[in-house]
Amino acid sequence: MSDTVNGNGGIGRASAFLASGTIVSRVLGFVKLIVLASIIGQYNDSADAFALANQLPNTVYVIVAGGILTAVLVPQIVRASAHLDGGTAYINKLLTLALSILAGTTIIGTLLAPAITGFIGINLPADQKDLAIAFAYWCLPQMFFYGLYTLLGEVLNARRMFGPFTWVPVLNNVVAIVGLLIFGAVFGADATGERAASEFTPAMVALLAGSATLGVIVQAVVLFYFWKRIGLRFRPDFHFRGVGLGAAGKMATWTFGMLVLTTIAGIVETQVVSLATGEASIAVLATAWLIFMLPHSVITVSVATAYFTRMSEHAAVEKFDLVKTDASSAIRGTTLIIVLATAVIAICAYPFAAVFVAPFDQIQGIGNVIIAFILGLIAFCILFVLQRTFYALGDTRTPFFFTLFQVVLIVLGVLGCALLPVQWIAVGIALVITVSGVLQCVLAALLLRRRLGGIDGRRIVRSLVKYLTAVIIPIGLGLTLLLLLGGTVEGGFAVQSRLTAIASMLIIGVVMSAAYFGLLLVMRSGELTAFLAPLQRRLGR
Structure with a gap:
């Protein structure tokens, strides 16, 4: 499960392998x-209680994977690789410190489960809050193991063994x-949410x-196991002085600040x-957010993870022009697919919702939240690459400030959503997150442009304009198919059942994809040509 990243061909192979693991994982997800x-439904007390409890460690993990450990770990390990021992001693010391902090945080968090869950779920009825607290005691220990997974995986990534990180999920x-x-077999399924929160037993x-x-x-x-495959063995080392952990600690201070900011926003939401x-x-x-994250995880994370190690290497030897080139390539490569994914998911939002629920009012409810989230996907993915570029430069201070900018917007906007009719609160929150994310992306791009003296902006904008132009006709075709398949009316084929919803999404997705890529070929898109080149070579052989 390894791949070497040497040049764009290596980046492409590594990205494809990462994407394949992520696709399998996301399908199973x-x-x-x-x-x-x-088993427990979507529109009921028990589903919300479990989602709240299971989100606590998941929220921490998303933040961790988005930079709290990645921002510190990969650049530091790349720099430590120049040591005589290949950085082994440094890795052991850094992991010992990080795991100690994670263990302490997890123990304290679990002990404080009633206070944390009670505060976050302050508006929940008493029986639902009690159930959420019971779930939280079991779920909060995930924090340590999510952190362990990220730490071990990022060390593998820094050593160019990319596969395990995306395949083990x-x-x-x-x-x-x-x-x-097993739960369904023992205790019975409850898709409609008739089981009250008070009916959940400790065994359940x-x-x-x-x-x-x-x-x-x-x-x-x-x-x-994969650590052993590359000759690494973790041995706790609590002697932290004299190995240059000061730089990592300084970076971690800013990333911890980002964690606090993002957690505040999540609590308010x-x-x-x-x-x-x-x-x-x-x-x-939570369900709509996971759908939103699907193309980001498969495309952006896969491409950016492969590029991130190379950007860190270039930054370590102060080849900033190459850092700029890598960032531009990553943005143009990811948005090629992300523009199409945004259009397809927006068109298929109601059929997507019909995969999870049956009543049409619930399909509309989930579908509207998906649409509100997905409008911000392009900016979200570009922001991800911009953040990774700052991290490769060893700068976590600047991301803290543009995250602070976003969090202020989110908190103000989400509090305003409390005034909306209850059926529109979730949609309003999703729109607030979308708008604040777009503005954060613009600010991050301006700050990185000032830091690097340019970010190849004209070329990026030209590519985006080309993609957005090419997706106009596919959107028209997708909407036409959605209407013909009855995707916007109760009882329509596209929302009639789980099977018909999946079939409708496949039809719409295939037609829109064929039209999009066909138009890009006619428009002679250089990014699409580069994307297809490995496939053409393989077919040629």
């Missing part, structure tokens, strides 16, 4: 979501799905939340959306 919706999903199926809580945590444990521990109990609330917002 959606199977898990479908099974979860079938498959095991997590398999364990979680098996746990859900342990099986549902415990199996979710077991999956995360397996995902993390398996990575030790959950508190406000929990006002919509009985409508699209916590569970719906």
